[in-house]
Amino acid sequence: MNFSATHLWMIPALPLLAAAIGSLTPRGGRKLAAGAAIAAMIGAFVLSCGALVTALAHPAVHGYANFAWFTLGNEVVRVGWLLDPLTAFMAVMVTFVGALIFIFSLGYMKEDRNFTRFFCFLSLFAAAMLGLLVANSLLLLFVCWELVGLASYLLIGFWFHKPAAAAAAKKAFLTTRIGDLGLLLGLLWLYHVRGTLLCYDGGAGVLEQGSLTALAGTTVAGGFALSTAIGLLIFCGAIGKSGQFPLHVWLPDAMEGPTPVSALIHAATMVAAGVFLVARVYPLMLADQALANVPVHALTVVAGIGAITALLGAAIAVAQNDIKRVLAFSTVSQLGYMMLALGVGSWVAAIFHLLMHAFFKALLFLGAGSVIHAAHHEQDVRRLGGLGRRMKATFATFAVGTMALAGVPFLFSGFWSKEAVLHAAHAWPVSSLPLLVGLAAVVLTAFYMTRLITGIFLGAPRTDAAGEAHENSAVMTGPLLILAACAIGLGFLGTPAWPWLQSNLGGVVVPSESIWEAPGLMLLSIGLVVVGLGTGWAVYGRRRNVNASSVDPLAQAAPGLFAVLAARLGFDEFYVATFGRANTWVAALADGFDRHVWGGLVSLLARFGEFSGLLNREADEDILNRGFDRASAAVRGAGQTYSRAQAGEAHGYLRTVALAFVVFALVLLLGGVR
Amino acid sequence: MSPLQGCLLLSAALFSVGLVIALARSNAILVLLGIELMLNAANLNFIAFWRFHGGTAPATGVIFVLFAIAVAAAEAAVGLALVIALYRHQKNLRLQEATRLRG
Numbered sequence: 096m097n098f099s100a101t102h103l104w105m106i107p108a109l110p111l112l113a114a115a116i117g118s119l120t121p122r123g124g125r126k127l128a129a130g131a132a133i134a135a136m137i138g139a140f141v142l143s144c145g146a147l148v149t150a151l152a153h154p155a156v157h158g159y160a161n162f163a164w165f166t167l168g169n170e171v172v173r174v175g176w177l178l179d180p181l182t183a184f185m186a187v188m189v190t191f192v193g194a195l196i197f198i199f200s201l202g203y204m205k206e207d208r209n210f211t212r213f214f215c216f217l218s219l220f221a222a223a224m225l226g227l228l229v230a231n232s233l234l235l236l237f238v239c240w241e242l243v244g245l246a247s248y249l250l251i252g253f254w255f256h257k258p259a260a261a262a263a264a265k266k267a268f269l270t271t272r273i274g275d276l277g278l279l280l281g282l283l284w285l286y287h288v289r290g291t292l293l294c295y296d297g298g299a300g301v302l303e304q305g306s307l308t309a310l311a312g313t314t315v316a317g318g319f320a321l322s323t324a325i326g327l328l329i330f331c332g333a334i335g336k337s338g339q340f341p342l343h344v345w346l347p348d349a350m351e352g353p354t355p356v357s358a359l360i361h362a363a364t365m366v367a368a369g370v371f372l373v374a375r376v377y378p379l380m381l382a383d384q385a386l387a388n389v390p391v392h393a394l395t396v397v398a399g400i401g402a403i404t405a406l407l408g409a410a411i412a413v414a415q416n417d418i419k420r421v422l423a424f425s426t427v428s429q430l431g432y433m434m435l436a437l438g439v440g441s442w443v444a445a446i447f448h449l450l451m452h453a454f455f456k457a458l459l460f461l462g463a464g465s466v467i468h469a470a471h472h473e474q475d476v477r478r479l480g481g482l483g484r485r486m487k488a489t490f491a492t493f494a495v496g497t498m499a500l501a502g503v504p505f506l507f508s509g510f511w512s513k514e515a516v517l518h519a520a521h522a523w524p525v526s527s528l529p530l531l532v533g534l535a536a537v538v539l540t541a542f543y544m545t546r547l548i549t550g551i552f553l554g555a556p557r558t559d560a561a562g563e564a565h566e567n568s569a570v571m572t573g574p575l576l577i578l579a580a581c582a583i584g585l586g587f588l589g590t591p592a593w594p595w596l597q598s599n600l601g602g603v604v605v606p607s608e609s610i611w612e613a614p615g616l617m618l619l620s621i622g623l624v625v626v627g628l629g630t631g632w633a634v635y636g637r638r639r640n641v642n643a644s645s646v647d648p649l650a651q652a653a654p655g656l657f658a659v660l661a662a663r664l665g666f667d668e669f670y671v672a673t674f675g676r677a678n679t680w681v682a683a684l685a686d687g688f689d690r691h692v693w694g695g696l697v698s699l700l701a702r703f704g705e706f707s708g709l710l711n712r713e714a715d716e717d718i719l720n721r722g723f724d725r726a727s728a729a730v731r732g733a734g735q736t737y738s739r740a741q742a743g744e745a746h747g748y749l750r751t752v753a754l755a756f757v758v759f760a761l762v763l764l765l766g767g768v769r
Numbered sequence: 770m771s772p773l774q775g776c777l778l779l780s781a782a783l784f785s786v787g788l789v790i791a792l793a794r795s796n797a798i799l800v801l802l803g804i805e806l807m808l809n810a811a812n813l814n815f816i817a818f819w820r821f822h823g824g825t826a827p828a829t830g831v832i833f834v835l836f837a838i839a840v841a842a843a844e845a846a847v848g849l850a851l852v853i854a855l856y857r858h859q860k861n862l863r864l865q866e867a868t869r870l871r872g
Contacts, residue, residue, distance in 0.1 A: 743869060744868055745864040745867065746792065746864060750792060753788055756788070
């Protein structure tokens with residue numbers, strides 16, 4: 096297929112069209128809305144594959160097509176489409192996973208009254224996400240970024256009649272907004288300095304050499320290079336959207352949305368947008384690397400945030416009881432891994448992990464959705480159990496996802512991408528802390544996934560809902576099987592023996608450390624996975640006679656630590672106590688100011704108005720009204736007098752005519768006119 | 770006495786007769802009749818001035834009169850329709866009683 100950057104707009108346009116159709120479809124048109132959404136996704140997938148073929152023909156070339164969007168005074172704002180392997184791989188992933196999740200939703204949302212609205216929102220999300228991927232302009236990217244946030248808000252709050260869902264939607268929107276503010280400031284600054292937001296524009300784009308040299312060569316307050324400052328501001332957006340510490344608090348709450356939404360948006364695609372953004376502006380983040388006398392390099396901050404997030408997410412996931420919350424914190428942790436890989440200089444490893452993670456995390460979430468659907472919306476691990484015997488397909492695919500996420504060696508995709516990240520961290524000359532954090536998170540990941548899978552599928556059913564669960568229809572298990580196949584097979588696109596993905600993604604084979612150069616590290620991480628799985632099995636796998644109210648073994652061993660982790664390290668409470676309270680104070684202050692200062696001023700004005708109204712009334716009633724009354728009386732009298740001339744008597748009129756005739760005749764006879 | 774003066778005197782007499790009829794009679798039909806007489810007096814003046822006062826265009830006076838007759842005919846039609854409506858309403862034709870515009 097001959098596909099170029101000029102045609103890229105069609106990829107987001109298809110789901111947008113489906114969203115338009117969905118928005119116009121009445122509630123009864125379920126087949127139309129869902130059919131349009133799924134057909135659009137499949138169409139977009141085919142187009143994305145075409146784009147991938149084109150991009151892989153010249154992996155190192157950034158194909159772009161720019162055009163003028165609008166003119167404001169003398170400023171011509173130009174946007175465009177960008178086609179490179181990064182865009183193409185991401186688009187293929189989003190459309191493929193998206194199409195499967197759309198199909199899964201057919202089964203999951205079957206009983207929902209607002210089925211058509213759901214598919215309309217899903218399509219809107221897909222359109223915005225794909226628009227974000229193909230944008231060659233940071234402005235267009237920002238527009239789609241916000242649209243993605245809107246779609247996320249709408250879908251988290253899809254069951255808005257639940258107060259928790261409405262609150263979670265609001266929280267997600269506001270928390271990501273804090274990051275977006277940084278992103279917006281970064282973009283404004285960049286536009287102010289460079290006069291354009293196009294990424295690639297024949298040498299004039301912000302990510303091209305001329306711009307980067309200028310940005311790295313300028314120093315701003317605090318000794319930072321300008322590129323560092325702008326890069327960190329842009330990274331703020333990524334922190335918010337990708338659930339990085341300290342703005343990770345919204346992501347677990349976002350699980351109040353329907354499970355397919357969690358799979359698509361809050362595991363596979365949207366939260367990866369932050370990683371994608373950093374990878375997109377990677378030349379900008381790299382620009383300060385050569386400078387020696389700056390306080391901090393942009394990528395060092397990225398690596399630090401990523402490392403903290405990876406460990407934090409994995410630790411909190413150990414103590415959660417809600418299936419989706421365990422997976423949510425796991426997502427936070429894995430996103431931290433990706434940021435860590437970006438920070439230590441291997442964006443290729445980050446994107447590799449992003450793509451693999453998208454498949455197996457979507458698989459895990461859809462598996463969780465299958466369990467939740469079968470168990471009548473029971474999400475608490477303590478109240479499930481024993482589902483493995485009755486839900487064999489879900490159990491098998493969930494197990495594949497678990498092993499991919501835990502990084503079980505050789506067969507599973509997650510192993511290869513995780514190894515790529517760890518080896519990139521090992522090769523980082525600045526600090527070995529990210530590597531240690533990454534290794535610690537490996538143990539924790541294997542441990543909490545073992546806890547989760549044994550809790551759901553093994554043992555005896557602990558409630559009636561779990562006891563009555565049965566396998567779902569093929570429309571739900573089909574996507575699970577396809578994703579499980581991907582979770583196994585796709586890893587082989589990026590093994591060190593055949594690094595096809597890596598070499599195509601970057602255009603050149605990345606000069607990070609090859610896995611063969613540090614075989615000890617690989618053995619160590621395999622050993623850690625085994626330790627994690629083994630400990631998990633020892634603690635949870637052989638428990639007998641447990642019921643829904645049994646205390647978790649970890650809670651028995653270390654109640655304090657477990658409680659702290661279960662409370663998510665108190666971040667929410669901390670934010671409520673600090674920012675929330677500060678906000679309340681500011682609001683109270685503003686309220687007082689409003690009430691007393693502005694309010695006083697306003698009531699003073701009102702008094703003045705009242706007084707002048709009084710004056711006005713006096714003038715009106717005593718002066719104007721009386722005058723008018725008199726004039727009216729005079730007019731009425733005159734009217735009565737003259738009305739006698741028009742009494743309706745024909746003879747009266749005729750007499751007037753005769754009188755006029757006589758007068759005219761006299762005037763003529765006496766020569767008055769002549 | 771020139772022919773023009775004779776015509777004007779005749780026309781004046783005709784007008785006076787019409788005026789007296791219109792003013793003195795109370796029957797609506799007779800009042801209309803008087804008005805027609807006055808109109809015809811005016812028409813006679815047109816013809817007389819055209820004939821004896823050396824009009825250069827051959828047909829001006831006649832055309833004028835023809836228009837006046839056409840308008841008078843239309844007016845008579847409207848007037849007679851009013852007369853009939855008046856009769857239906859008050860069962861006589863006395864103009865003194867036809868003073869109300871409604872009812």
